[in-house]
Amino acid sequence: MKNKPKVVVLGGGTGLSNLLRGLKYFPLDITAIVTVADDGGSSGRLRTEFNIPAPGDIRNVMIALSEFESKGEELLNYRFGGTSDLAGHPIGNLMLTAMINMEGNIVDGIKALNEVLNIKGTVLPATSSSCTLIAEMEDGQIVMGESKIPAVNKKIKKVYFDKKPKAVRETVSAIEQADMVIVGIGSLYTSIMPNLIIEEIRDAVLKSDAHKIYVSNAMEQPGETAGYSVGDHIKAIYSHVGEEFFNSVIVNSKKIPNNILAKYKEQDVKEIKIDLENLKKYSLKIIQEPLIEISENETVRHNPLKLASTIYSLVLGKMKL
Numbered sequence: 001m002k003n004k005p006k007v008v009v010l011g012g013g014t015g016l017s018n019l020l021r022g023l024k025y026f027p028l029d030i031t032a033i034v035t036v037a038d039d040g041g042s043s044g045r046l047r048t049e050f051n052i053p054a055p056g057d058i059r060n061v062m063i064a065l066s067e068f069e070s071k072g073e074e075l076l077n078y079r080f081g082g083t084s085d086l087a088g089h090p091i092g093n094l095m096l097t098a099m100i101n102m103e104g105n106i107v108d109g110i111k112a113l114n115e116v117l118n119i120k121g122t123v124l125p126a127t128s129s130s131c132t133l134i135a136e137m138e139d140g141q142i143v144m145g146e147s148k149i150p151a152v153n154k155k156i157k158k159v160y161f162d163k164k165p166k167a168v169r170e171t172v173s174a175i176e177q178a179d180m181v182i183v184g185i186g187s188l189y190t191s192i193m194p195n196l197i198i199e200e201i202r203d204a205v206l207k208s209d210a211h212k213i214y215v216s217n218a219m220e221q222p223g224e225t226a227g228y229s230v231g232d233h234i235k236a237i238y239s240h241v242g243e244e245f246f247n248s249v250i251v252n253s254k255k256i257p258n259n260i261l262a263k264y265k266e267q268d269v270k271e272i273k274i275d276l277e278n279l280k281k282y283s284l285k286i287i288q289e290p291l292i293e294i295s296e297n298e299t300v301r302h303n304p305l306k307l308a309s310t311i312y313s314l315v316l317g318k319m320k321l
Contacts, residue, residue, distance in 0.1 A: 003029075004027050004028055004029040005028055005029065005179045005180065005315045005318070006028075006029045006031070006174075006177055006178045006179045006180075007023065007028045007029065007030050007031070007178065007179065007180045007181075007182065007311075007315065008031045008032075008033060008174050008175055008178040008180070008181045008182070008210070009023070009030065009031070009032050009033065009181075009182045009183075010033045010126075010181070010182070010183050010192070010195045010196070010201075010205075011032075011033075011034070011035070011183065011184060011185070011186040011191050011192055011195065012034055012035035012037075012038075012057040012186055012187075012190075012191035012192070012194070012195070013057060013060075013186045013187055013190075013191040014060065014186075015184065015185030015186030015187070015191065015217065015302075016032065016034065016057070016060075016061060016064075016185065016186050016191065017060045017061055017063070017064035018064070018185065018301060018302055018304055018307075019182070019184075019185055019215065019302070019304065019307060019308070020032055020061060020064040020065050020121070020304075021064045021304040022303075022304030022305045022306070022307055022308030022309070023304075023308045023311065023312075024064070024065050024120045024121060025305065025308065026308055026309075026312045026315075028312070028315065029121075030065070030120070030121035030122070031121065031122040031123075031124060031174040031178070032061045032065065032121060032122070032123050032124070033124050033125075033126055033171050033174065033175075033195055033201070034057050034058050034061050034123060034124070034125055034126065034195075035057055035126055035190075035191055035192075035194040035195050036053030036054045036055075036057065036058065036106075036125045036126060036127060036130075036194075037054065037131065037132075037133040037146045037161075037190065037194040038054035038056050038057060038146050038147065039054065039132065039133075039145045039146050039147050039148075040145075040146065040147030041056065041088060041147070042056060042079070042088050042089045042090060042093050043055055043056035043057075043093065044147065045088070045089070046089070046093055046094075046097050047130055050097055050100070050101065051130060052097065052100050052106060052130065053106055053125055053127065053128060053129070053130055055092075055093045055096040055097055055100075056090075056093060057191075058096060058110060058123060058125060059076065059090065059092035059093055059096055061123050062092070062096075062110075062113065062114065062117060062119055062123055063076055063077065063092065065119045065120050065121045065123065066117050066118065066119055066120070067118055067120060068117075075091060076090065076091055076092035076095070077090050077091075077092060078090060078091050095113060096109065096110070096113055099112050099113045099116075105128060106125050106128050106168075107124065107125065107128065107168055107170060110123050110124070110125070122174070124168055124170055124171045124174065125168055125171070126165075126167065126168070126171060126194065126195045126198055126201060127165040127166060127167055127168060127171075127198055128166070128168055129163070129165040129166055131161040131162060131163055131165045132144055132145060132146075132161065132162040133145065133146040133149065133159055133160075133161060133190065133194055134159065134160055134161065134162055135149045135152075135156050135157075135158070135159045135189065136156075136157045136158050136159075136160075137152065137154040137155060137156060137157060138154065138155040138156070138157045139154060139155075141154065144162070146190045146194070149189060149190055149223070149224070150187070150190065150221070150222060150223025150224050151223060152223065153222070153223045155226075156189050156224060158239070158240065159189050159190075159193050159194070159197065159240070160197060161194075161197065161198075164199070165198050166198075166200070167198050167199070167200035167201045167204075171201065172200050172201065172204045175201065175204040175205055175208055175210075176204055176207075176208060178208060178210040179210055179211070179315065179318060180210050180211045180212075180213065180311075180314070180315055180318060181205060181208060181210045181211075181212045181213070182212075182213045182215060182311065183196070183212070183213070183214050183215070183237070183246075184213075184214055184215035184216060184217070185215050185216075185217055185302060186217070187221050187224055188217075188221060188224055188225050188228075188233055188236060188237075189224050189225075189236075190224065192237070193236075193237070193240055196237065196240060196241055197240055197241075202241055202242075205241075205245060206241070206243055206245055211247050211248065211314065211318045212245055212246050212247050212248075213246065213247065213248045213249070213250060213311065213314065214233070214234060214237070214246045214248070214249045214250070215249075215250045215302075215307065215311075216230045216233060216249060216250065216251045216252070216272060216274075217233070217272055218252045218256070218271065218272060218291075218292050218300050218301075218302065219264060219269055219270070219271055219272060219300050220269050220270050220271075220272055222267065222268070222269055225272075226268070226269075226270075227270075228272060229272060229273040229274070229275040229278065230249065230251055230272060230273070230274050230275060230279060231275045231278035231279050231281075231282075232275075233272075234246065234249065234279070234282065234284075244282060244283065246282070246284055247283075247284065247285060248284060248285040248286075248287055248314065249279060249284050249285075249286055249287065250287045250289065250291070250307070250310060250311070251274050251286065251287070251288050251289075252288075252289070252290065252291040252292045252302070253288040253289055253290050253291075254290035254291060254292050256271055256292065256294075256300055257294065260294055260298055260300060263298060264300070274288070287310065287314070289306065289310050290306070291303055291306050291307050291310065293306075
């Protein structure tokens with residue numbers, strides 16, 4: 001293959017980072033499009049003080065795509081303690097904020113830091129606008145702020161921004177040129193939707209000839225998707241976007257140990273149901289693979305390399321190699 005297949009991944013949070021940790025080991029031209037709607041913690045403070053999009057998810061994605069030794073990753077994630085103005089800020093957030101100020105905008109700031117950190121792939125923000133994510137709950141309550149939405153712990157009807165954000169030009173161009181567009185893993189309403197409800201991104205995804213994949217979470221997200229099946233996730237995305245567009249959905253087929261499920265149940269969190277009958281109503285290829293693993297702190301997560309291998313097999317099929 002002369003040119004590497006172009007793969008665009010949309011999302012945010014730890015789910016997106018976990019997916020990218022595996023994809024970077026395959027011969028792919030990767031572009032990660034990251035939500036910048038976070039308004040909590042360090043990201044929220046830097047966003048308010050410097051009037052920039054939230055840097056936290058971008059930092060996590062850059063670390064995931066880097067070729068650091070563990071100490072380098074530890075350094076970028078190191079948070080200052082104490083009671084000074086630096087308290088709670090990870091060094092990576094401060095570095096990215098500095099680069100944005102030095103370069104004059106978030107896209108050039110990320111690009112400059114990419115070069116410093118030797119990132120494998122391209123990281124782009126969904127928008128350069130500093131916008132507030134708003135949720136309308138099914139009971140009519142309006143909640144403002146990405147960090148506050150899950151805390152309300154009510155069923156979400158829809159999410160939207162306080163003002164119309166403009167997509168970054170390079171982000172739209174990456175989607176237009178993509179061979180594959182991947183949505184997920186991650187919080188449905190606060191990591192995935194903030195990308196897809198931006199008009200130019202939505203239109204580019206819908207018009208793209210790329211193979212479009214949804215990677216389902218394995219477990220419910222407290223405050224966002226309690227009681228949701230895989231089909232419910234896709235239905236919510238389609239409701240926000242306005243059209244059906246996925247070609248494939250990837251779901252985990254590996255049984256989660258009963259003792260782990262019991263611990264999640266104590267937090268009122270359940271495994272996401274794979275509702276095959278509902279999924280068959282959509283024009284989707286359903287891919288079931290044993291993808292999850294149990295981490296040292298007994299949480300369920302996708303194995304980065306197994307998930308990336310599944311995706312790469314689809315890439316090869318798409319490219320007809």
